[in-house]
Amino acid sequence: MNAPLVGIMTSKKNEYSLAGNLNLFISIQKELLLRGARSFVFSFEDVKDDARILGYIFSVDKQEWHRKMMPLPDIVYNRIPFRHSEQTTQFQKCVQVFKDHHIPMFNPGFIDKYDLFLLLSSSKKLKKYLPETILIDSVDTLEKFYLDHNDIYIKPRMLSKGKNIYRLNRDLILELHNQKITFSNFNDFWSEFGEMFCGGFIAQPTIQPTIVEGNRFDFRILSHWSEVEKNYKVTGIGIRATNEFNLTTHLINGGFIMPYEKIQEPKHDRFISALVKEVGRILSKQLGFWGEFSIDAGVDTEGNYVIYEVNSKPMSFDEEEIERKRIIYLCDLFFQLTGWED
Structure with missing residues (x-):
């Protein structure tokens, strides 16, 4: 077949099934088949010592998955959904196999929120958009930070999608979505x-x-590398809005979709375009090649832009047009990075 074989790497849900965004995997398979290529999904645990992989191929005709022993792919798309999986010796061994066979892989892995802050702070272009961030390592550290600001967010370093985000306001009320706990003092x-x-x-x-x-509202910005332009480009911009009193704008926490056109301004376009280029440059320079990522950003009451988060493994966008572009750009990349003609 005169086209690349794409390996989509994920984790095991249990002994008999794989975890991850199966709808995304199926969409990629359908698009690749239209281009004369194919893909298979595999768990990093199923990469064999003889460089074969026990994987799964989706049959579009039968609408079902088939288990099959596969050769090494021409490119690996990292969609492992669990951070702890990437910290295992077995994962590192799997990555080494791909390196030994010169197989390109993106994305390298999850990003720790505090490490991300330190990384993006190294860019003069990005530093001004980053909220002050500390690692909570003692009562004294957090109490001083709280007294300096009176109203703070407390976020897990290693979770996403708005999970376990707390707000401690000036009245010492700790908020977690619909739950509120009042304290008489910081201790x-x-x-x-x-x-x-x-x-x-x-x-x-x-x-x-x-x-x-x-x-x-927050910007949800999806970006992909363009091998043709040799730069990162904006794939789509979604807007997530919520009541001004809610902790986050994530849909699972009560947020809703707003069309970007409703708030679009030339200065927003310029900011977002420059943002994806610089974030992509920093990520790939410091951590390895990033084929795609998404950014959560916003605007404060004084009109200043703020970077909230960078997601190394973007979830599916609810906007069908953005998600369709994503599949197309991903498949473009699979061909371009492996040197095949599309």
């Missing part, structure tokens, strides 16, 4: 939550977001 708060937060969480000052029609 009482630390006695109950300090052990959980210490080491695995970061703190940032609460950003007062700009409000549109009674709602706050």
Whole structure:
């Protein structure tokens, strides 16, 4: 077959099935078949010592998965959904196999939120958009930060999608989505939550977001590398909005979709275009090739842009047009990075 074989790497859900975004995997397989190529999904645990892989191929005709022993792919797309999986010796051994056979792989892995802050802070272009961030390592560190800002967010270093995000406001009320706990003093708060937060969480000052029609909003920006342009480009921009009092704009936490056109301005376009180029440059320079990523960003009440998060393994976008472009650009990359003609 005069086309690349794409390996989509994930983890095992259990002994008999794989985890991950199966709809994404199927969409990639369908698009590749239209181009005369094919893909298979595999767990890093199933890469054999003889460089064969026990993988799964999706049959579009039968609408079912078939298990089959496969050769090494021409390119690997890392979609492992669990951070702990990438910390195993077996994962590192699998990555080494691909390196030994000169097989390109993207993306390298998950990004720790505090490491990301340090990384992006090294860029003069990005530093001004980053909220002050500390690693919670002691009661003194967090108490000083809280007294300096009076209103802070506490976020896990290693989770995404708005999970386990807390807000400690000026009245010492700790908020977690629909739950609120009031404390009489900081020591009482630390006695109950300090052990959980210490080491695995970061703190940032609460950003007062700009409000549109009674709602706050965030940019959800999807970007892909263009081998033709030799730069990162904007694939799509989604807007997630929510009541101004909600902790996050994530859909699973009560957020909703707003068309980008509703708030679009030339300055937003310029900011987003420059942002994806610089974030992509920093990531790939420091961590390895990044074929795609997404950015959560926003605007505060004074009109300043803020970077909230960079996602190394973007979830599917609910906007069909953006998700369709994503599949096309991914498959373009699979061909371009392996040197095959599409």
